[in-house]
Amino acid sequence: MDTTARTTFTRKAERGSHDRHAADAILAEALVGHVGFADATGAPVVLPVAIAPDGDRVLVHGSTGARLFRTLASGVPACLTVTLLDGLVLARSAFESSMDYRSLVVLGSFTEVLGDEKLRALRVLTDHLTPGRWDALRPMTPKEVAATMVLAIPLAQCSVKARTGGTDEPAEDRTWPIWAGQLPVVVGTGTPIPEPGVAQHLPGPVAPRALGGPGAA
């Protein structure tokens, strides 16, 4: 992972990292990222996208008819940011209150995944978002594959910022009479809601499962 002027930390550098393992850990948990690019007027636009890690890159996918994906496919400068909110940090003062989080910022541009790689990339995306499901799904038709755009951004220029742990308060605050500590944020799936007529014995990841921390809450 390169460290460039654009990924050099200017503040709270102790929370920053160019560690690829930290990036991979975030991507292993996250289902959604936010991609930024300039619109036709040059102004920034940020939109949510489903994501999946794929080795040294991150995959996104969507309709070939979507302006977002057509724009990204043209190779414009982009930023993909993936944030997991791990907890609320409740200090005795507003000033020292904070959040525990992990955030990955990937700078660069997207390129379209084509040819033989495309179907494999769609499998990677599907099995990241819904683990193990690809092999049991009705296979994609050539028409569906053609109507889907898959894009990848390399993890070449990226950085991770994170905060963990409890409050970091001055000693004189610690006697203030209010509860203080961490409220972990927990994300998971709730009770599955089957489509009409779906038999419960059918295979599929229907048991509630834990998910990584959210980018919001």
Added chain:
Amino acid sequence: MDTTARTTFTRKAERGSHDRHAADAILAEALVGHVGFADATGAPVVLPVAIAPDGDRVLVHGSTGARLFRTLASGVPACLTVTLLDGLVLARSAFESSMDYRSLVVLGSFTEVLGDEKLRALRVLTDHLTPGRWDALRPMTPKEVAATMVLAIPLAQCSVKARTGGTDEPAEDRTWPIWAGQLPVVVGTGTPIPEPGVAQHLPGPVAPRALGGPGAA
């Protein structure tokens, strides 16, 4: 809420809305948004920020020393996007699989909140992120207030996009032998972790509470 060329939906327009109530509902639940702006090279950067609704605007805050907040305070074009992931939609095909989500995109620029408004805005932020806590906290000192920048972006130019409900599959897919339906995404706080020496009888929002859907999972 104005509808302008920049907030006109080009695709899946049925999922789009300029309804202010939809925007308010997202902001009532969300704790984190993602803000996009152009860096010194003109390339887009997207960073996570804690957010709070405040009438016709959204508040963010951070250190006066942070490059992000200094840049935003200069009035550059910005985009604040707030996404709640409500569930995974598991169709029998990868193509029809989707996510239930709500996403608010706010275009515009931030202005600094100053003077008498600033302390009120800090209360709004604190009580959104940790409901009811402001009055029990050790009060902010003038030095702390001075070291904190509060910024607001108006909800003038914004749009909401959302997907809800189950799969939207063609009839011929509905006999494929795999479970299909919705997996709701549930977000909440887990077991609180007190700071050393914190007495359990102290006031504070320490019981686990439900939070809105995440921007990731």
